[in-house]
Amino acid sequence: MGENMAHSPLVTYVSVLSLLSLCPPFVILLWYTMVHADGSVLQTANYLRDHGIQGLLQIWPKPTTTAWKIIAFYAAFEAALQLFLPGKRVEGPTSPAGNRPVYKANGLQAFAVTLVTYLGLWWFGIFNPVIVYDHLGEIFSALIFGSLIFCLFLYIKGHVAPSSTDSGSSGNIIIDFYWGMELYPRIGRNFDIKVFTNCRFGMMSWAVLSLTYCIKQYETYGRVADSMLVNTTLMLVYVTKFFWWEAGYWNTMDIAHDRAGFYICWGCLVWVPSVYTSPGMYLVNHPVNLGVQLALYILVAGILCIYINYDCDRQRQEFRRTNGKCLVWGKAPSKIVASYTTTSGETKTSLLLTSGWWGLSRHFHYVPEILAAFFWTVPALFSHFLPYFYVVFLTILLFDRAKRDDDRCRSKYGKYWKLYCEKVPYRIVPGLY
């Protein structure tokens, strides 16, 4: 659990307790500001100044039956697709305890079926996505409470029925609840909980809600502004890229290192649908017109960033998959052969790529990730700050993540990581940081 104490214990406890208590009201205030306060932080701040906590409770929507029904149908549909759609058998990376989790790679199929079903329901007049937008506050409210209970379930399961040896307690109930107990919790043998929360519920909701915002604007104004089109297209390209590469995602920190607790699971069940989609939520009531030329420039820049981000991830994974026997930017890759010891005492080796994108800086892929988020937000132009909250949040998240990852890799690889840092001295931004 030491890896999760990347900061001093005091900073860790203060930040954990703050996040546990502040994230839920933040989600509601964000939704309220976007939907009912014209996207103006000032308007919401004035409201809170005048009405205090009582005012917050007044605007906090009660989870209604409609909200629960929408969530239950969506979750059951996604769980069924995850379980029953065909897909290739894929092995995840070797875990710290030396296990290799097995997955079914059917994310792209699930993504296609979800979008076709959602648009089909709308097209044939069976279910109007506008209902989702009109109940968004209640849905977020239900998600906030439902996901907290779900995290409690994960905590108890981690104690009484862990799915694998990649599990354990830090000895502190708050840290266990926040960071999680199990790395690969499952229901039965095949239903992987983190694939469900992170990919099939969280990331999928991002695409579904982006479409919802577009449809809401269309039904309200009779047309979709070019700003909304650019925003929705970029978000859909990003999520499509995610599902195209989903099996690769199973090798990343979220799945291979972060345990299933509040941080990752509540984050994916609540924070992704609300905060990650928020630039689109803002645009619904702000149909900004960019003009064809500007819209195209932003679109192309955004797609380029998403492509570079994808290519960084692809390069690392191709390099690891082929055991370094691949070409990186047309040349044999330069690498470090790093050995490490698993928690069960076995000695293993890993390869660290030191050329291509991974030779520019140790986490260069975060640069295009942040820029892509900027490009799908900038269609909102600059009348309000709030649409940019996600970009700011993402920047802080990824800078913190780069530090956590470096600390973890340093303790895993020791002198080999030191060598990597000497060869590739910058952490994120080449030449700067």
Ligand SMILES: NC(=O)c1ccc[n+]([C@@H]2O[C@H](COP(=O)([O-])OP(=O)(O)OC[C@H]3O[C@@H](n4cnc5c(N)ncnc54)[C@H](OP(=O)(O)O)[C@@H]3O)[C@@H](O)[C@H]2O)c1
């Ligand atoms: N939008 C969001 O909220 C968000 C948040 C996080 C990440 N992301 C995106 O998700 C993707 C994955 O990022 P990630 O942060 O999860 O981590 P990642 O960079 O995919 O994985 C980090 C791991 O890669 C291995 N590694 C590090 N340096 C290496 C090198 N030079 N050669 C080979 N392997 C190396 C290490 O694991 P080993 O122990 O295997 O060596 C390290 O822990 C990125 O595209 C990122 O932008 C998005």
